[in-house]
Amino acid sequence: MSSTRPSNTHPPVIGVTLDSELPGGYSKFPWYALRQNYASAIAGAGGLPVALPHLPEQAAAYLDRIDALVVTGGAFDVDPALYGDADRHGTVTLKEARTDAELALTRGALARGLPVLGICGGEQLLAVALGGTLIQHIPDAVPGALAHEQPNPRDEPGHAVAVVPGTLLHRIVGSASMRVNSSHHQAVRDPGRGAVVNATAPDGVIEGIEDPAHRFCLGVQWHPEFLIDPGDRRIFDALIAACAR
Numbered sequence: 001m002s003s004t005r006p007s008n009t010h011p012p013v014i015g016v017t018l019d020s021e022l023p024g025g026y027s028k029f030p031w032y033a034l035r036q037n038y039a040s041a042i043a044g045a046g047g048l049p050v051a052l053p054h055l056p057e058q059a060a061a062y063l064d065r066i067d068a069l070v071v072t073g074g075a076f077d078v079d080p081a082l083y084g085d086a087d088r089h090g091t092v093t094l095k096e097a098r099t100d101a102e103l104a105l106t107r108g109a110l111a112r113g114l115p116v117l118g119i120c121g122g123e124q125l126l127a128v129a130l131g132g133t134l135i136q137h138i139p140d141a142v143p144g145a146l147a148h149e150q151p152n153p154r155d156e157p158g159h160a161v162a163v164v165p166g167t168l169l170h171r172i173v174g175s176a177s178m179r180v181n182s183s184h185h186q187a188v189r190d191p192g193r194g195a196v197v198n199a200t201a202p203d204g205v206i207e208g209i210e211d212p213a214h215r216f217c218l219g220v221q222w223h224p225e226f227l228i229d230p231g232d233r234r235i236f237d238a239l240i241a242a243c244a245r
Helices: 036-044 056-063 095-111 121-129 169-171 232-241
Strands: 012-016 020-023 031-033 048-052 068-071 117-121 133-135 159-163 177-182 188-189 196-200 205-208 219-222
Touching: 012 036, 012 095, 020 095, 036 048, 036 232, 056 095, 068 095, 068 121, 068 232, 095 117, 095 121, 117 121, 121 133, 121 188, 121 205, 121 219, 159 169, 159 205, 169 196, 169 205, 169 219, 169 232, 177 232, 188 205, 219 232
Parallel strands: 012 048, 012 068, 068 117, 117 219
Antiparallel strands: 020 031, 133 188, 159 177, 159 196, 196 205, 205 219
16 A cells, blocks of 8 residues: 555644543643654654543544544553453453543544554454454463563564455555564454454464454554554554545
C-alpha cells in the first residue's frame, strides 16, 4: 500500500485515546496519560493527534470532529464479562471508565466508517467491539508461550511475527514477517464474526486482527509507535492515507 497522504492543506485529525491514573505521581488528583511517541508517530505520518478523554456521553461529538481513531494500550484489561467470560483471572486489572469510553468511541467510529487502529490493549478492545473474545492470561492458556512481557526494553524487538498474505496488514507493510516489541499478558482468542487474523507469533498467539468489512479496521498487538520495524511507520502512513478516501 502506498503511503501517499491527503493532499489538502489541513492534516487529518486523529483522535487518540488516553490512559488514566489514580492520584499519585504526577498529581494528587486523578489524571490522564499518553506516551509522547503515540503523538509523534501520528504527526510524523502527517496527522494531527488530538487526545480523547473518557467521556462516553460525548463520543459522538468527538467522532464528528475526527477523521480516524487510534485506541492505545495500557497496563489494564478489558472486563471479561464484556466478552462473555463469567470468571476473571487473578491477574486481570480493570479501568472501567476507560473501557466504557473506548468502546463507545470504537463502535461509533466503525459505524461511521472512520479508520480505526487498535494498538496492544487497543487491539484487544477492538476484538471485543467486533464480537470477539480474549485469552485472559497467556502463560496459563498457551503451553510453551513466549515471554510476551519481554524482559528487554520496550523500544527493542522482542520476537518476530508472521504476517498473513492477502491481508490489509500485509499490503501495508509489504513483508511476510516483522520484528516487534511485546508488552502484554492477554491476547485475542477469537477476532470476532467477520474479522480475520493478520499476524501470529511463533507460539501461535494472535498478534494482529482486521475486519475486511471496514475500509480500515486494523489491530496490532505490538506498539508500532516505537517504529522498531520498517513496517511500523507504514502502518501510520496507511492510517493517514485512509483518511483521504
